[in-house]
Amino acid sequence: MTPGMFDLLGFGPQGWGLPLLQAAGITISAALCGFLLGSVFGIGGATLKLARSPVLRLIGQAYTTIFRGVPEILVVYLFYFGGSVVLTTLLNTGGFPGFYSLPSFVMGVFAVGIVSGAYQAEVYRSAYLRLDRGQIEAGASCGMSKFLLLRRIIGPQTLRFALPALGNIWQSALKETSLLSVIGLTELLRQAGTAAGSTRQPLLFYAVAAAMFLVIGRMTGAVLGRMENHLAKPWRR
Amino acid sequence: MASVNRSVVAHNTPAVPAISVNDLHKRYGTVEVLKGIDFRAHDGEVVSILGASGSGKSTFLRCLNLLELPSAGRLQIFGEKVNLRPSGSNLRIGDRNQVDRLRTQVAMVFQNFCLWSHMTVLENLMEAPVHVQRRSRGQVRDEAEAMLKRVGLIDRAKAYPAQLSGGQQQRAAIARALVMKPRVLLFDEPTSALDPELVGEVLKVMRDLAAEGRTMLIVTHEMAFARDVSSRIVFLEQGRINAEGLPQELFRGGVSERFDQFIARFNQG
Known part of the structure; x- marks a missing residue:
């Protein structure tokens, strides 16, 4: 007797439920780590692009141009195989x-992070440019140090202006983690592929993977939406 | 240098002025906005700085809080020389900590209020005392609330700046400056961005502050206010002090031809 759909998706001996959930966990962790690493790169990139020195601006420009222009999967390959070659050569x-x-x-997170950072840099940069210079001056005029200004005025307001666009970038980062299947990371897509192959039920498993991506995206999106709403409150009349 | 038209002999006030400026210059590229200002303000004085737009009065005021760095000249605040180092054809801050410390003593009120829009009114007031001056939060809160009562905004303490009228925002901004307990208050055209019907409420607060003997330097276009409230008028023209003196004497006319023309234009308008 062939197992039914619920057996295949369940947690029994023939079920793929647990591996799929674990893979979803990998997907979420990779996306989260990649996105957070991306905000570090993004803030760094935005700082470079806003720098006074033309050389620094050029470096920032090069970073965002390259990693937004090159196909993501290529970046993944470059980091994974390129990194391995460099490591091997060094050790040899x-x-x-x-x-x-x-x-x-690790390499997958790095690849997602550096690409996501290139997009985030643009968002942070334009959010910073929307700040009211007068409010920054007001802080300086009260004797705030540069660091205090950044922490109390510039940071929170930049985040508020950046958050709507960051939500979109988060969704892309989440989907991009599926590319990490090509370097052998058992994330959601790869696990679904394995299950599809061994059960000959590709439609079922790919549909389930798609549904899981959607659910993760919608749930995390709702959290970001609430944050956005909360931070935007002071600006409403 | 052009001579300054003085209506009275320099004041015989005690030695250490609150603010003392010597030969202050400010250049933007090739344009010289301030061409050698000498100025002193003593504790308790209310000095109105008048002048046509482009005369350099806002730039001058902003130099006193070091929001603008002078290109040349000396600046002393409460007798303490502000450490400015030459850098190319300009000056730059020599001692960041000194500037941050002095800035809490020389508070600024801006034309566009510049309240922090992500904070409530009360949070705006508490920000600098708690985070810059590191005073205790509870005590600062009490003082901030008392200050809001004073400017008539206690019922708006939890509102955000975007929810206030311009006049309310400016009163909140004045309260924000006051909770730092500054020794000098700088006002940069505090009513210029307000709808006419909201000007009065802000001027009233400023009148009260002047009456209690605060040291205030005010860049303004409110001629009646300057005449009635100031202890001294400084009239800037093209980056220089053209005339200086008691309001009643300057406004009577005959001290400076340029000032009389300036006032005449205002009265026509």
Whole structure:
């Protein structure tokens, strides 16, 4: 007797429920780590693009142009295989023969982060440019140090202006993690593929994976929406 | 340098002025906005700084809080020399900590209020005393609330700036300056961004402050206010002090031809 749909998706001996949930966990962690790393790159990139020095501005410009222009999957390959080649070469010359590969989760997060950061840099930059200069001056005129200004005035207001667009970038980062299946990370898409192959039920498992992506996206989107709403409150009349 | 038209002999006030400025210059590129200002303000004085737009009066006021850095000249605040270092053809801040410390003593009220829009009115008032001056939150809260009562905004303490009228915002901004307990208050055209019917409520607050003997420097276009409230008028023209003196004497006319023309234009308008 062939197992039914609920057996296949359940948690029994023939069920793929647990592996799929674990894979969803990997997807969420990779997206979250990638996105957070991306905000570090993004804030750094925005700072470079807003710098007074033309050289720094050029570096920031190059970063956002390159990583927004190159296909994501290529970035993933470059980091994973490129990184492994560099590591192997280094270790070989250091007297450790053999081939070494980098952990796919770490390199995957790095790839998602650097691409997401390129998009986030644009968002942080334009959010910063929307700030009221007078309010920053008012802070300075009260004796606030640069750091205090950043922490109390510039940071919170930039975040408020950036948040709507950051929500979109989060959704992309979440979907981009599916590309990490190509470097062997058992995230949602790869796990669904494995299940589809071994049960010959591709429609079922890919549909389930799609539904899980949607649910994760909608749930996290709702959280971001609430944050956005909360931060926008002071600006409403 | 053009001579200054003085209506009275310089004041015989005690030695250390609250603010003392010597030969202050400010250049933007090739344009010289301030061309050598000498100025002193003593504790308890209310000085109105008048002048046509472009005369440099706002730039001058902003130099006193170091929001603008002078290109040359000396600045002393409560007898303390502000450490400014030459940098190219300009000056830059020599001692960041000194500037941050002095700024809490020389508080600024802006034309566009510049309340922090992500904070409530009460939070705006508490921000600098708690985070810059590091005073205790509870005590600052009490003082901030008392200050809001004073400017008639206690019922708006939890409102955000966007929910206030311009006049209310400016009164809140004045209260924000006052809770820092500054020794000098700088006002940069405090009523210029207000609808005419809201000007009065702000001027009333300023009148009360002047009456209690606060040291105030006010850049303004409110001639009647300047005449009635100031202890001294400084008239700037093209980056220089053209005339200086008691309001009643300057407004009587005959001290400075340029000032008389300036006032005449106002009265026509």
